[in-house]
Amino acid sequence: MEARTEAQAYQIRAWRGTTPEDVVLLPRRRIVQYLGLNAFELVTGQDLGFESSLRVFADFGLPRGEAAKVDGLRAEDADLQYAYARYAVGGFEGKLGRQLYIDSMDIMAFDGLRLRYMSRFGVGVEAYGGLWLKGSGILSSSVYQPEGTRESDSRRLEQGIVDADSSLDALEPVYGAKLLVGDLKGFSGSLGYRKALLGGKTDLERAGLELRYGRGLGVSALAGLDLDLLQLKPAQARLQVRLDRELYAVSAEALRFTPVFSTNSIWYYFAFAPRDEVRVRADFYPVGPLRYYVQALGSLYHTNINDSLALASHVDAEGAPASTNMGGAVGASLRRGSLRSALDVTYRTGFGGNQLWVDLTGGYSFDQGLFDLDARLSVAHVDDEFNPQLRGNFFGAQLWASRALSHATRISLVLEQNVNPFTRSDTKAFFLFDLKANL
Template sequence: MARFRRIVLRRAGALAALLVPGAAGASAFQLEARTEAQVYQIRAWRDSAPDEPVLLPRRRIVQYLGLNGYELVTGQDVGFESSLRVFADFGLPRGEAMKIDGLRSEDADLLYAFVRYGSNGLEGRLGRQVYVDVGDILAFDGLRVRYMSPVGVGAEVYGGLWVKGAGVLASSVYQPDGTRESDSRRLEQGVAGADPALSSPEPMYGAKLLLEGPGVLSGLSGALGYRRALVEGKTDLERATLEARYGRGLGVNAVAGVDLDVLRMRLAQARAQVRWDAERFAVSGEALRLSPVFSADSIWYWFASAPRDEARVRVDVFPRGPLRYYVQGVGSLYHTELNSGLALAAAANEPGGAPSFTAGGSAGASLRAGRFRSALDVSYRRGYGGSQLWADLTAGYGFGDGRFSLDGRLSAAHIDDGFNPLLAGNFFGAQLWASQALTRAARMSLVLEQNVNPYTRWDSKVFFLFDVKAVL
């Protein structure tokens, strides 16, 4: 633990060095802290028999610390935002963690920390930041500049180092799935095929053209974007995106987005939704193309992927009174796209294979009356991969002046998984969440969870949370 404390102090000191000069002159700041104690265990899916289960105990302490400052310069929109996470898992010995790539028993992660400036349509951010758009969620250390003109046309540019296992102050926050953060352990063991480039810095950059419709085009917005990332001078990821949105309250509202994989010139992600909103009901239709986003270093990127096409139709009804209702229909088409150069590809595409279509739906109702709130959801799907029937009931109540609240959830499912025979039968779960406000800025919560099913039989979890939030 002494080494762990030194790591925390060193990284917290680096965060303070970044933030203190601005915090000293800030006219307002916000401090948020959360401490979580997590006690539960995970049962192994491999090399485990019902009578001799292999269990991984988790005994984790997690601390989140967020510090935000506003108006660092009097009269100017200058500020900073930051979030630091520190954790230790007492159920995972350090020696065992070292045997698994990317697993740590104790560490500190700088989730984000950036300085922000805004003036007359111009906004800039410098530091570690999280970026979200229709194509991806990623974190990078660098600069982002955005400008929107008074006529509703603008541009955005950003660039820096993708936050990976080689991050200065943290491990990976967001990066393409399917690749390890580092091959250092395999390199030390002399494993053939170990790749030293996995932990190399990954520069990335991107740009967008922006539109926010003025006048008769009010309610219309869109963006055309491009992003590229490189590892040791070679392209690791290259994407082009198009986003559009229209909405003016009641009536027609629509959203659409396309993510194109430029490396292979194919559609990666797509979404289109049209919704009609009225005072007492809403109707929507949605079509999606969902596929995993891999790094070019991933074997799955070149040999196999599993995109999914999906269509949804939903009706929401909200009459006068405390009740709300919805019903939804869903159909999905699953693909297994194998490299056509493999013999396996021909076998997998033979006629008479397993169906790849699923259909189902869900329905639910919610109730809010004074301090009491409740919701019931039931869903069913059948087809490719088996069948699933789920029912969830939630309820909560705020006592007295609202300082103490109690929430509960009951879940029941009947599952027949066509790929894993262990996922078959009835599954039940219950959760109880009690929360007590100690002061206007501090809250304490206790979460108890119990799951019962044919595989893990009894699975118990306990979470303790302590939140502090101060605004000065």
């Protein structure tokens, strides 16, 4: 059994019934509880188990009327993060129930069955299917609700809007399969396919390829491609080559990021604005407690902006549908005994304006690790040419104190203060109580 209770205090901006000049901040004062119940070897000698995680919360500072001003915001509720039975024998593994699925294409949750087999030759296959959950997974979008229903469409249906489509709140089946390759002379990878149906029509259809190579110190590489089969365009892509030595490491990386939307969303067709990025980094590991890194960054934003908009004047003078952003970062870290610290400085200029970020962290462990004290100080200067709310100096400070009461319990207090031109002053306090019991 694992349990954690958090008391959280912060603010969130309201979007309905407000304007950029009349900002409304909604206070959140909520108690959040996490409960995990896990069981292993339910049958003696068999790899049969059960894992689950439940989140329950109640907000004492946000009435239901105010919560309705923000899509996806609720005053109280319970979310089942995952709950599944697992069985494994030999190279076979099966999971049944609500589960999280993470790969190069997405982080998603679904109610269903997942089967996986890996042969002793390092080659295997995987298949899964069920109902897609759009509000229960990690980093899930607020425009989706559990059991595959889209919250924005449900709200339009409740309001009796004429143009609302009753099929848009239907359950959404999702299924997929993968060919797997384990560690074969340093190579591993997978080739996958995924499809989701909404109202009997294709809502998402993707293919994903992942390849890795590495054999300890020396040259390693990884590549990933997420292909949108409906538009026949790459959605996400990544290629990295790295050289590791005892005293240093160098790497070069190219990436593409693209927004992912439902095919029922107008943004899927008119907001296709990918970003390409190149990173070159070098890490140094000299003898002693210090570590250093230096990194160069370059981004290309494909901004297809309507020429009639004033915003179009900020893109390239030739009217090209792309803009660049360049910059770099340097950093150092220190670990000596119970002391730990790190400093990162990042500067970027070009598309979106100039940005300078300085982040300093430090921590110390007392009483053989029973008490930890960590602090963080962040300073940023942002001059965003598109958003007037993102201009000026931004300051943030955080202090985290944690005390272990026993091998299974720990309490923590977190204080945070942010000062910026947007929220002026924003203070947050978190109290955490962690309990872990093995039965």
